[in-house]
Amino acid sequence: MSEAQATRELVALLDLEQLDVDLFRGRQPDTIRQRVYGGQVAAQSLIAATRTVDPEFHVHSLHSYFLLPGDYKVPIIYDVERIRDGKSFLTRRVVARQHGRPIYYQTLNFQKVEDGFEHQDRMPEVKPPEEGLDLVDLMKERGADDGLSKEWAALDVRWLGNSSYGLEEDRDRPSKTLLWIRIDGRLSDDPMEHLATFTYASDVSLLGAALAAHGADPGKVQMASLDHTIWFHRPFRADEWWLYDQWSPSAGGARGLSLGRVFTQDGTLVATVAQEGLIRPLP
Structure with missing residues (x-):
């Protein structure tokens, strides 16, 4: 599959069909995987919420919980609740449902563009993208590709x-x-x-940062995302390189917390991501 085709398919996947006021239906990819990729549900929920908001408001944060594994065999229904409409801020809540049950909740805040104080962290000094290893190739070499390489065909990691x-x-x-x-x-x-598409990609490898200190084989760990949060700081293009600086400040109780700073190549901090997940060693 060509890069352009894979990208078109990703954009089409994340688009939604409107069923009624504040009610949407999401597409599913052709895949052999058993559980819906978390980044897909998060991105489709974001689009559903944005469809209910005036264009002069821009999302600045989303907070979410994964409740049940998603089923690729049936579409996902996204129900948007208009929590608050203010002059400067708006709040939406999205529940994603399958088989009559909630599988995912997302709460989002939107804001009109304003001027204010500015500061940011400095980007760490790292190798350029050209010197990195292709993540999909690494997964295949380690026998860890369970169908994600096909779903991630539009991503260059x-x-x-x-x-x-x-x-x-x-x-x-x-x-x-x-x-x-x-x-x-x-x-x-x-x-x-x-x-x-950034929200879709933000789930890549984030929970793996919680295993990085332990040299654990992901195939011997039960892993599942429990929640996912994004703060959007500044506009950027998702089709240009961005550095995902991930680290885990704590792991315990079979859970790991991972944080990620997102920088463009010129050093601009554009987003911060947080995720806690299950990292249960298998016997």
């Missing part, structure tokens, strides 16, 4: 290393992973395409 391999020891952050990512094909200039 270059792995720079983690705390067990390729990165220098960091006592302050003992469990880290570094990646470059971009949508592997040209998107339109519609900001929603970039927000949605």
